[in-house]
Amino acid sequence: MRTFRRLSLPAKIAVVVIVFAVVANAFGAFRNDDGTSGGTTSETLPETTSSVPPRGSADTTVPTTTPAPTTTAAPAPPSSSGGGSSDPLAGLTVAAERRAGYDRDLFDHWIDADGDGCTTRFEVLIIESRTPVSISGSCTLSGGSWVSPFDGVATTNPSDLDIDHLVPLAEAWDSGAHSWSASRRRAFANDLDLAAALVAVTDNLNSQKGEQDPAEWLPPRAAYRCTYVRDWIAVKKKWELSIDPAEADALRRVLATC
Numbered sequence: 001m002r003t004f005r006r007l008s009l010p011a012k013i014a015v016v017v018i019v020f021a022v023v024a025n026a027f028g029a030f031r032n033d034d035g036t037s038g039g040t041t042s043e044t045l046p047e048t049t050s051s052v053p054p055r056g057s058a059d060t061t062v063p064t065t066t067p068a069p070t071t072t073a074a075p076a077p078p079s080s081s082g083g084g085s086s087d088p089l090a091g092l093t094v095a096a097e098r099r100a101g102y103d104r105d106l107f108d109h110w111i112d113a114d115g116d117g118c119t120t121r122f123e124v125l126i127i128e129s130r131t132p133v134s135i136s137g138s139c140t141l142s143g144g145s146w147v148s149p150f151d152g153v154a155t156t157n158p159s160d161l162d163i164d165h166l167v168p169l170a171e172a173w174d175s176g177a178h179s180w181s182a183s184r185r186r187a188f189a190n191d192l193d194l195a196a197a198l199v200a201v202t203d204n205l206n207s208q209k210g211e212q213d214p215a216e217w218l219p220p221r222a223a224y225r226c227t228y229v230r231d232w233i234a235v236k237k238k239w240e241l242s243i244d245p246a247e248a249d250a251l252r253r254v255l256a257t258c
């Protein structure tokens with residue numbers, strides 16, 4: 001300080017200018033080093049980091065959010081599990097039978113619906129004859145020939161044949177007909193529209209079958225059983241009759257062999 005006092009005014013000014021220049025130069029050096037030197041000062045300068053988002057965090061989060069790999073895992077439709085739609089018993093209700101109140105006379109059967117003199121019984125014989133049938137008098141048939149599907153026995157004598165309700169009247173009652181009107185029971189008992197509903201069969205087999213369903217009785221002719229069971233199902237479906245659990249098992253058991 002003593003030497004500074006001894007200096008002349010121009011010299012002092014020169015010293016001040018030099019000192020100022022050195023200091024100013026030093027500040028300039030710090031600013032230029034911000035981007036390159038990466039010293040501790042660069043981390044504290046807010047100007048450079050404010051315009052650019054925090055790089056470290058931004059750069060790592062972007063790539064993790066842009067890919068969406070979840071869409072490849074989503075489509076997994078197990079719709080190829082067919083089989084349910086091919087169930088031959090689909091649409092049938094499985095329920096316990098209900099016998100209370102049954103009387104065969106509640107089914108008005110063997111009517112002459114079209115008034116031509118031939119009852120339903122004779123209509124079936126005429127339809128199922130394998131040869132032309134002549135009808136005379138009060139529906140007397142001649143010239144017919146039949147083969148009973150239950151046993152394969154052929155006959156030309158219609159009195160050897162019974163007309164079987166494939167689903168017996170009692171079975172129908174047990175599986176839903178108990179809640180029907182009399183006219184619906186009559187329609188069921190005289191169903192000529194569904195070929196499977198009424199079948200001309202050897203009379204003693206019709207008696208043997210009685211009121212039994214496929215869990216209890218099947219036709220003796222094994223080659224016919226698949227048709228018998230399919231026809232049974234067709235009748236039950238048409239008339240919206242239920243099947244009992246044992247009956248359902250029997251139907252499936254037979255169908256598995258077809």
Ligand SMILES: [Ca+2]
Nearest residue numbers: 112114116118
């Ligand atoms: Ca008739």
Ligand SMILES: [Ca+2]
Nearest residue numbers: 171213244247
């Ligand atoms: Ca049954």
